[in-house]
Amino acid sequence: MTEDVKLQRAAIIGAGTMGLGVAECFALAGLDVLLADETPDASQQALGRLSQRVRGQVEAGLLPQAAVKAASRVGAAADIASAVASADLVFEAAPERIDIKRDVLAAADAHAPADAIVATNTSSLPIDDLAEFVKRKERFLGLHWFNPPEWTPAVEVIPSAHTDQEILARAREFLLAIGKKPATVASGPGFVANRIQFALFREALACVEDGLATPQEVDEVVRSSFGFRLPFYGPFQIADMAGLDVYVSIMDVLSQGLGADWEAPKSLRDIVVEGRLGTKALAGFYEYGEDERAALLIERDKRYAALSQLLGEFAR
Structure with a gap:
């Protein structure tokens, strides 16, 4: 059965930095949100912090005045059971300890509607391990947001071995609808972002x-060199533009001074042997046509020039 993509009511368990930021995103997207923290008083105090933060963002010109009213969609619940009772989406944002998440997820799963999606914001714990704490494993998955969640676009979507594909698709569609950039990744140590970070x-x-x-x-080196490129291109496309044969040569030098762990992987050497050297060969990790390559390089220069100008304005 195909499920309605639209989610209208969310429960967020954990009102720390991540929980509050996600609550703000949900409320500004039009959802009704209930927060539950360790105690009812803690939940109420979190509402005060959220209101103060949104007002500050409005005063700074970061959000429209209407955001203040939108933030009022967030309410405080007395406990987990009342927070999740009518939720379409339950979002666990408890501290990164498996014993705490075990108790939170079990309680949320026990009291949430049968058709609710239950998600964890874990940044490192195996999703399959956390899935053991819920009975409806097919409706459980990881949604790893990044700090500050109200501004950072990416969300890692991590299914467990039991996650229903319809639930996975529904979660991705929801994230796209509220302006996020979901990336579906497998459950491994640190997933993708934290492993690289x-x-x-x-x-x-x-x-x-x-x-x-x-x-x-x-x-300064990181910000002003390869970090400068990362708002526009990921490591594979950057490597294609630099030349994969160049990467092999550099890694050969690095391995001489830093050890065997720095040697170019066989998968990279194989690509180079095949002649897939990157944009200059019209193929690397990506495929390129002649016109596409020319357009890519022109667009790259436009983006870098615009970013240089923006950074200059902030440096004044």
Whole structure:
């Protein structure tokens, strides 16, 4: 049976930074939201913080005046049971401890309507493990938002082995409808974003520990070099534009000084041997036509020029 994509009522369990930010997004998208935190007083206090934050965003010109009224769609519930009783979507945003999430998910699943979607915001815990805490496993999945959730577009959508494909599709459609950019990923350590983000942080810290630069200098290098490209292109498309043969050569040098872990993977060497060198060869991780390649490079330069101008304005 095909389910209606439109979700109208949400329950958010956990009113910390992520829970409040997601509540704001849901309310501004027109949903009615109930928050439940550790105690009724904590839930009420969270409403006050949310109201204050939205008013501040309006005063700063970040949101229209109508956002203040929209935020009033968020209410406080006395407990988990009352929060989820009529919810179409239950969103667990409890602390990243499996024992806490176990209790929250079990309570939410026990009291939510039979047709509710139950989601966890875990950033690292295996989704299949968390699915064991709910009875309706086919309606459970991970929706990993990023801080600050009211501004960051991405949401990792992580199905468990039991998640119904209709529920997965419905969750993606909902996220698209409220202006987010969902990416369906498999459940693995850190999923995709945190695996990459913490690999970056690990090496940034190693650069400081090895005496290559201060934390401030590392931040400047990252912001002003490859970080400058990332608002527009991911690592594979950036590699295509640089040349995959160039990447192999650089990784060969890195491996000599930093060890075998830095050697170019066989999958990358195989692509290069096949002649798929990136945009210059019209094929790499992506396929390119002649006209498409030319348009890509022109568009890249336009985007970089516009970003340079914007960054210059913020630096004044």
